[in-house]
Amino acid sequence: MTATHPPDSQHQGFLALLPAGARPYALLARLDRPIGWWLLYWPCAWALALAGGAVSHWPLFLWMLLGAIAMRGAGCVYNDIVDRDLDARVARTATRPVASGAVSLRNAWLWTILLSLVGLVVLIQLPLRAQLIALLSLALVAAYPFMKRITWWPQAWLGLVFSWGALVGWAAVGPEPGAALPLLYAGCIAWVIGYDTIYALQDIEDDALVGVKSSARAMGRHVKAGVGLCYAVALGCWAGALWNVRPDPLVFVALIPAALHLTGQVVTLDPANDADALTKFRSNRFAGLLIFAAMLVVGNAP
Numbered sequence: 054m055t056a057t058h059p060p061d062s063q064h065q066g067f068l069a070l071l072p073a074g075a076r077p078y079a080l081l082a083r084l085d086r087p088i089g090w091w092l093l094y095w096p097c098a099w100a101l102a103l104a105g106g107a108v109s110h111w112p113l114f115l116w117m118l119l120g121a122i123a124m125r126g127a128g129c130v131y132n133d134i135v136d137r138d139l140d141a142r143v144a145r146t147a148t149r150p151v152a153s154g155a156v157s158l159r160n161a162w163l164w165t166i167l168l169s170l171v172g173l174v175v176l177i178q179l180p181l182r183a184q185l186i187a188l189l190s191l192a193l194v195a196a197y198p199f200m201k202r203i204t205w206w207p208q209a210w211l212g213l214v215f216s217w218g219a220l221v222g223w224a225a226v227g228p229e230p231g232a233a234l235p236l237l238y239a240g241c242i243a244w245v246i247g248y249d250t251i252y253a254l255q256d257i258e259d260d261a262l263v264g265v266k267s268s269a270r271a272m273g274r275h276v277k278a279g280v281g282l283c284y285a286v287a288l289g290c291w292a293g294a295l296w297n298v299r300p301d302p303l304v305f306v307a308l309i310p311a312a313l314h315l316t317g318q319v320v321t322l323d324p325a326n327d328a329d330a331l332t333k334f335r336s337n338r339f340a341g342l343l344i345f346a347a348m349l350v351v352g353n354a355p
Contacts (some may be wrong), residue, residue, distance in 0.1 A: 054303050078164055081133060082126030088335050089129070092129075092248070093215050094121035095341035096241045100222030101181050101196060102345060103298055103352040110226050113178070117222065120175035127168035128194055128214075135198035144257040183225040190217040205271040208249040209242070216241030233297040240290030247283030247315075248337045250276065251322065253331040281319040288312050291344065295351045307347035314326040 060233035068076050068085055078236040083089050097117040101110060131153045140152035155163070158198065191316055193214045219238050223230055246268060253260070254276065255268035260267055272279035288308060295304040319334060323329040 077155040078160075079151045081130050081156055081161065081164060081166060083129045086260055087337055088123045090118075090125040091338040091341060092245075093125045093218060095345060096216050096237075097121065097218030097222040097349045098345050099241075099242060100219040100234070100237060101226055101252050102348040103233065103267040103294065104223045104226040104228050104230075105352050106222075106226035107349055109354050113222070114224055116178045117218065120172055121204065121218070123171035123175065124167050127165050127172060127342070128197075130165045130168065131194070132144055132198045134158065134165070142263045143265075145256060145259065162332065179221070179225050182227075185216075185256050186224050187221045188223075190214065194215065196297055201266050203266075204270050206246075207266065208246045208268040211249055211312065212245035213269050214244035215245045218321075226302045233294045235296065236294040237292045240287040240294065243283045243287035243290065244337075244340075247280045247287065248334055250280050250283070250333040251318070251330050254324050255327045276324050277319055277322055280322065281286050281316075284315040284319060288315065291347070295347065299351050299354060304347075309349050310346070310348060311340055314343055 068079055071079055079085060095144065097120075098114060101107065101113055101117070123194065129135065130151075132151050136196070137147075137149075137158075139152045140149050146152060151158065151161050176187055177350035180186065192211070197210055197214055198209070200210040204210070216238055219241050223234050224236075250268040250272065253267040256267070257269055259265075260270060263329070268279070269276055291311075292305055292308055295307065298304075314336070318333045318340075321329075322333055
């Protein structure tokens with residue numbers, strides 16, 4: 054069987070360059086949809102920047118980017134292995150390579166191991182303390198695919214996972230975090246809940262049919278207010294993190310561009326429009342860049 058491009062695939066030209074046999078594996082690791090690894094990478098980059106490591110530890114930006122690409126891919130393959138029966142019953146995910154049969158279960162596991170080995174190469178570039186913190190995330194990653202069966206808030210668990218890079222990045226640079234790191238981490242979690250709730254809007258009807266829980270279903274008609282609250286909490290936590298690094302009212306100015314962007318997402322969100330939900334979700338790559346700029350300016354100010 055051959056894999057079919059999912060509706061939200063962004064780089065079909067890239068896939069076309071690959072040998073036919075490699076395409077299902079690229080799709081399985083979501084290499085055609087870079088938004089996922091950008092969202093996994095940004096908390097790593099934010100922590101490196103805010104902890105003052107932008108110059109002294111600049112190679113880590115590249116290593117952690119490679120790690121985000123590899124481990125996001127490995128996580129997606131593992132998720133698809135666990136969810137293969139559910140995916141086959143949902144229109145948007147039925148064409149995923151494992152659910153559709155384009156990739157066998159055995160080969161999916163081998164692909165997971167190969168991607169994890171790339172992550173291992175990145176891991177050994179980090180100081181020991183950062184290595185240990187990174188390894189602690191594996192339990193959270195392993196449990197994530199089951200959360201949608203257990204809780205209405207799997208997006209909160211995803212927040213714990215996708216924000217973990219902030220803890221690793223800060224530990225790699227080395228300064229004592231004080232209150233800045235927990236506030237940065239908490240803000241990342243709230244941000245993830247917000248943007249993944251937007252993403253989950255695309256699957257509300259199918260999720261209801263197959264019994265999958267999500268924050269989008271839990272918020273219901275209050276989803277815009279719920280996402281807005283998540284973003285407000287994120288901005289408040291990030292403002293606190295910046296203040297703890299540099300207690301100067303001017304640090305709040307650095308967050309204004311990101312605040313305007315996130316507010317625009319919420320105000321213009323159309324919960325009934327799947328295409329709009331996908332566009333708003335993807336726009337968080339740019340939101341991450343704006344937040345990175347704030348962390349970089351404050352963390353590396355003289």
